[in-house]
Amino acid sequence: MINCILASTSTVYGGTYLDYLFDSLRILYKDAQKIVFIPYARPSGISHDEYTAIAKSAFQKIGKELIGIHTFDNPIEAIQNAEGIFTGGGNSFVLVSELYKQNLIPVLQEAIKNGTPYLGTSAGSNIAGISIRTSNDMPIVYPPSFETLGIVPFNINPHYLDPHANSKHKGETRETRIKEFHQFNTIPVVGLREGSWIEVQKNQITLKGDDFTARIFEQSKTAYELEPESSLAFLK
Amino acid sequence: MINCILASTSTVYGGTYLDYLFDSLRILYKDAQKIVFIPYARPSGISHDEYTAIAKSAFQKIGKELIGIHTFDNPIEAIQNAEGIFTGGGNSFVLVSELYKQNLIPVLQEAIKNGTPYLGTSAGSNIAGISIRTSNDMPIVYPPSFETLGIVPFNINPHYLDPHANSKHKGETRETRIKEFHQFNTIPVVGLREGSWIEVQKNQITLKGDDFTARIFEQSKTAYELEPESSLAFLK
Numbered sequence: 001m002i003n004c005i006l007a008s009t010s011t012v013y014g015g016t017y018l019d020y021l022f023d024s025l026r027i028l029y030k031d032a033q034k035i036v037f038i039p040y041a042r043p044s045g046i047s048h049d050e051y052t053a054i055a056k057s058a059f060q061k062i063g064k065e066l067i068g069i070h071t072f073d074n075p076i077e078a079i080q081n082a083e084g085i086f087t088g089g090g091n092s093f094v095l096v097s098e099l100y101k102q103n104l105i106p107v108l109q110e111a112i113k114n115g116t117p118y119l120g121t122s123a124g125s126n127i128a129g130i131s132i133r134t135s136n137d138m139p140i141v142y143p144p145s146f147e148t149l150g151i152v153p154f155n156i157n158p159h160y161l162d163p164h165a166n167s168k169h170k171g172e173t174r175e176t177r178i179k180e181f182h183q184f185n186t187i188p189v190v191g192l193r194e195g196s197w198i199e200v201q202k203n204q205i206t207l208k209g210d211d212f213t214a215r216i217f218e219q220s221k222t223a224y225e226l227e228p229e230s231s232l233a234f235l236k
Numbered sequence: 237m238i239n240c241i242l243a244s245t246s247t248v249y250g251g252t253y254l255d256y257l258f259d260s261l262r263i264l265y266k267d268a269q270k271i272v273f274i275p276y277a278r279p280s281g282i283s284h285d286e287y288t289a290i291a292k293s294a295f296q297k298i299g300k301e302l303i304g305i306h307t308f309d310n311p312i313e314a315i316q317n318a319e320g321i322f323t324g325g326g327n328s329f330v331l332v333s334e335l336y337k338q339n340l341i342p343v344l345q346e347a348i349k350n351g352t353p354y355l356g357t358s359a360g361s362n363i364a365g366i367s368i369r370t371s372n373d374m375p376i377v378y379p380p381s382f383e384t385l386g387i388v389p390f391n392i393n394p395h396y397l398d399p400h401a402n403s404k405h406k407g408e409t410r411e412t413r414i415k416e417f418h419q420f421n422t423i424p425v426v427g428l429r430e431g432s433w434i435e436v437q438k439n440q441i442t443l444k445g446d447d448f449t450a451r452i453f454e455q456s457k458t459a460y461e462l463e464p465e466s467s468l469a470f471l472k
Binding site for chain 2: 012136
């Protein structure tokens with residue numbers, strides 16, 4: 001029953017907020033008119049109201065109403081009654097802290113597993129994996145746990161970046177960081193480039209976005225690329 | 237009594253491990269012959285033994301002996317009796333988790349405040365600040381706290397990187413991330429470029445490294461640059 005789009009980014013280079021996903025969102029939300037928006041990740045620290053205004057304006061372009069979860073008296077009921085859900089990107093640590101504070105982790109799991117259409121971008125996609133242990137974000141707040149929704153049985157690394165060929169910088173590359181992750185964790189990681197997304201429909205998990213392969217990291221294996229339209233269901 | 241070097245990186249572009257710091261390390265460790273090395277940050281997931289071998293080889297070039305803390309039966313006593321301490325870079329979350337597991341946080345604080353010379357590079361510098369909330373690392377393990385030694389009254393962002401002028405990538409820049417930090421935290425952040433370090437001597441805190449300014453972030457202020465040899469003691 002699951003029906004999700006988990007996107008690497010909200011915005012691709014040269015585009016506007018969510019525009020490259022509009023066709024897919026019309027299908028995802030075909031039976032939903034009102035979408036509950038989770039603005040908790042607060043990109044650049046903007047307020048829940050400011051963030052909701054940005055998302056609302058994009059959803060108007062596909063004829064959908066969007067309501068910030070922070071405007072409901074009871075956020076748990078807001079999710080339980082939602083026709084559709086969208087969690088925007090920003091800081092994963094801030095997002096996860098607030099989801100735990102509001103006791104929304106099990107509520108979101110149940111709603112999504114029961115078929116409420118779900119869109120995540122960036123941090124909002126990250127939380128659909130097992131944990132935020134492959135987040136790129138700065139740990140600016142301390143959440144009670146790094147564990148997240150586990151809608152897909154792997155972790156996502158959004159905004160996946162290839163190493164810069166001529167860089168003089170000695171900080172770790174993204175690939176190095178994910179390899180470090182696998183020294184301490186067994187679950188696979190999907191390095192999702194900007195412009196790619198993962199579609200989850202019933203038991204199908206498919207890599208989408210025509211322009212990019214995804215980089216797959218499994219413990220004790222050399223990382224490799226997967227083509228668009230590949231199934232990701234084998235990753236466990 | 238404090239006597240520390242907190243470096244952005246162990247290795248600068250085109251150099252070898254620690255070589256750009258050798259002159260300063262001869263002064264830092266002038267009264268120390270045996271240095272206790274903390275390899276817990278495990279860069280790229282290498283073992284404590286492998287990491288210690290790398291550091292040992294560099295310290296031989298300045299005539300100092302280096303011993304991995306993991307080879308002592310009692311790590312707490314190893315720090316209490318150390319003539320000098322060096323914490324290498326790697327993953328801050330892995331480092332901090334192990335420091336808490338070994339109950340070393342208060343022991344390190346006491347030793348450093350009592351004058352045991354201390355070198356940190358990257359993650360090893362990060363922990364000398366108030367917390368690892370401005371780390372660049374991937375949160376691959378969940379530590380019991382993000383709070384660290386507080387040897388300096390601010391946070392450090394090592395490997396500080398300026399935004400890439402022509403980037404098409406939509407992930408957050410380092411400056412954006414630190415600004416987000418200041419939505420939730422009041423303490424200042426020193427963005428320390430590779431090749432720069434902070435020298436702490438008694439009550440003096442000085443930016444070192446001839447080639448680079450540091451970028452200073454204070455809550456509710458525009459970020460600005462500080463020249464080498466500037467005092468950082470005003471940051472609180």
